[in-house]
Amino acid sequence: MTTPIDEHLLDLAHQGGIRVEYSRIRDGRDGESHVDQNLIRLRPGMNARLHRCVLAHELGHHALGHTPTRFGPVHAKQERAAEEWGALRLISIADYRHVEEIHAGHLGAMAVDLGVMRSTLEAFQCVLLRLGDTVYVRPKMGAGMFTHREEIA
Structure with missing residues (x-):
């Protein structure tokens, strides 16, 4: 069952030209963003609360224009910023x-x-x-x- 906030998140993705796909993700993560490809991948089968939060988090990466990095401090800062962005929308x-x-x-x-x-x-x-x-x-x-x-x- 989708709620108004779930519909709002999907609408944000649509407005931003971001495709949302459901597929198995490497490393067993729940979601991943490919800002350069306007793509968010989500693990299928998540419960509604987790799905909502992961989608909002991944949208945060897109809204903030994050470029993936393996440099620990920058990666941690990006993850924190995306989580806060999503939380403020939820x-x-x-x-x-x-x-x-x-x-x-x-x-x-x-x-x-x-x-x-x-x-x-x-x-x-x-x-x-x-x-x-x-x-x-x-x-x-x-x-x-x-x-x-x-x-x-």
Whole structure:
């Protein structure tokens, strides 16, 4: 069963001219991006939450224009950036706030309710900065430099 967010991700791929194929992937990975070929390969048979998160992650590689590298620090930075890009497309601050409150911060329960993998939720948390009664999304240095600000009680 596809959800509106799944349809949105596939629409993003279509709009970007990115083909999504399902086939066995070397090294047993769940997905891979070929930015130069406008292609994403996904492992068939993944459960819905994993499929959604892997597709969002791989779309992140395309959106960010990543060139594959085996240089460890650059590869790690690309993977982190793609995971955060995907997380920001899958989780809204309002939904996060709601599930954090009802599950008292329990990551596993929060991830299930949000329909994402725990690793995606953790990536989302990495782009948040909580200062006092305010949460900032993607904060940067300087006044007013953030994607979103949410007041919390």
